[in-house]
Amino acid sequence: MRLGILGGGQLGRMLALAGANLGVATHVLDPTPGGPAAQVATAETVAAYDDLAALDAFAATVDVVTYEFENVPADTVRHLAERVPVQPGAAALETAQDRLLEKRFARDLAIPTAPFVPVDGPGDLVTALAEIGTPAILKTRRFGYDGKGQTRIEAAEPAAAEAAWHDIGRAPALLEGLVRFEREISVIAARDSKGGIACYDPVENVHRHHILHTSTAPAALAPEVAVRAREIAGLLLDGLDYVGVMGIELFHLADGGLLLNEIAPRVHNSGHWTIEGAETSQFEQHVRAVTGLPLGPTTSLGRAEMTNLIGDDVATVPALLAEPGAHVHLYGKAEVRPGRKMGHVTRVRRE
Ligand code: AMP
Numbered sequence: 001m002r003l004g005i006l007g008g009g010q011l012g013r014m015l016a017l018a019g020a021n022l023g024v025a026t027h028v029l030d031p032t033p034g035g036p037a038a039q040v041a042t043a044e045t046v047a048a049y050d051d052l053a054a055l056d057a058f059a060a061t062v063d064v065v066t067y068e069f070e071n072v073p074a075d076t077v078r079h080l081a082e083r084v085p086v087q088p089g090a091a092a093l094e095t096a097q098d099r100l101l102e103k104r105f106a107r108d109l110a111i112p113t114a115p116f117v118p119v120d121g122p123g124d125l126v127t128a129l130a131e132i133g134t135p136a137i138l139k140t141r142r143f144g145y146d147g148k149g150q151t152r153i154e155a156a157e158p159a160a161a162e163a164a165w166h167d168i169g170r171a172p173a174l175l176e177g178l179v180r181f182e183r184e185i186s187v188i189a190a191r192d193s194k195g196g197i198a199c200y201d202p203v204e205n206v207h208r209h210h211i212l213h214t215s216t217a218p219a220a221l222a223p224e225v226a227v228r229a230r231e232i233a234g235l236l237l238d239g240l241d242y243v244g245v246m247g248i249e250l251f252h253l254a255d256g257g258l259l260l261n262e263i264a265p266r267v268h269n270s271g272h273w274t275i276e277g278a279e280t281s282q283f284e285q286h287v288r289a290v291t292g293l294p295l296g297p298t299t300s301l302g303r304a305e306m307t308n309l310i311g312d313d314v315a316t317v318p319a320l321l322a323e324p325g326a327h328v329h330l331y332g333k334a335e336v337r338p339g340r341k342m343g344h345v346t347r348v349r350r351e
Pocket residue numbers: 114137144145146147176177178179180184207210249261262
């Protein structure tokens with residue numbers, strides 16, 4: 001079995017490592033050579049995502065294609081899907097790429113979200129602010145990640161609206177009401193091609209400077225809230241006829257309610273703890289799902305905490321390596337930059 005991976009970052013790297021363990025050869029396509037995934041994959045194609053000849057040659061070498069980032073152009077996936085199965089499919093990708101489609105999809109499934117209104121210009125924004133109230137968050141519909149493409153609006157005034165519209169790059173957007181959540185949680189869940197679903201324990205996530213800092217599994221939730229989180233995951237996976245692993249980010253409210261923030265149609269940073277903290281890692285699970293192998297058990301092996309190593313945090317690696325039970329993963333990125341995910345460390349306390 002040969003798996004093609006679009007995108008050559010750390011998620012692709014950990015997918016390729018998991019693939020190798022299952023005897024699945026991996027072929028990474030990325031415009032930049034020698035990245036984290038290519039260093040450990042079976043084969044590498046260096047090409048732009050719109051290089052159709054390169055895509056055709058890539059497709060001819062693999063049995064199935066997946067992707068490790070959700071901003072892979074939908075046209076690339078459509079082109080490949082005419083030649084070789086692509087999982088998760090185009091519908092899931094297109095829904096996750098557009099915050100407005102994503103929110104409407106959730107609403108159609110009766111999954112609550114923050115209140116939202118589409119915004120296509122500064123005039124719309126003034127009207128939207130009157131409807132949603134302040135504080136509110138203006139987010140671009142597309143290409144936002146780690147807090148990029150979004151800005152908070154404190155006052156429903158035309159000047160603030162104009163400034164916010166400028167801030168996000170004058171792109172189609174939506175305005176969301178600010179949610180006073182108790183905590184942020186996520187669920188990593190997988191669905192196979194026959195519709196079987198396997199869900200990991202929900203995780204609590206703490207962000208720093210809009211970037212995930214730690215994930216703790218299992219999240220300390222009332223049992224019925226954990227059940228509801230898994231239920232939401234099931235609705236989303238079934239609704240998209242999804243195959244693969246999905247990351248589902250939720251806001252947990254003080255009254256126990258859950259609101260969907262966003263979905264990631266791929267393995268997710270808040271699931272890295274599963275490598276040492278669960279029976280089957282999210283990476284192996286994704287490879288299993290998209291290559292038609294049976295899903296593995298998702299049972300937690302204890303209490304896990306994953307901490308990202310961002311930028312200069314890599315300087316702590318020698319100390320971490322001296323710490324018994326600290327599992328260090330480095331992504332092979334040559335250059336350390338502020339805000340760049342260089343690796344992560346997971347600690348599991350077995351109970
Ligand atoms: P996102 O890119 O939508 O995941 O947003 C990044 C982070 O901003 C989230 O993880 C939250 O911490 C925060 N955030 C996003 N949307 C809202 C909202 N409607 N209310 C409160 N906080 C939010």
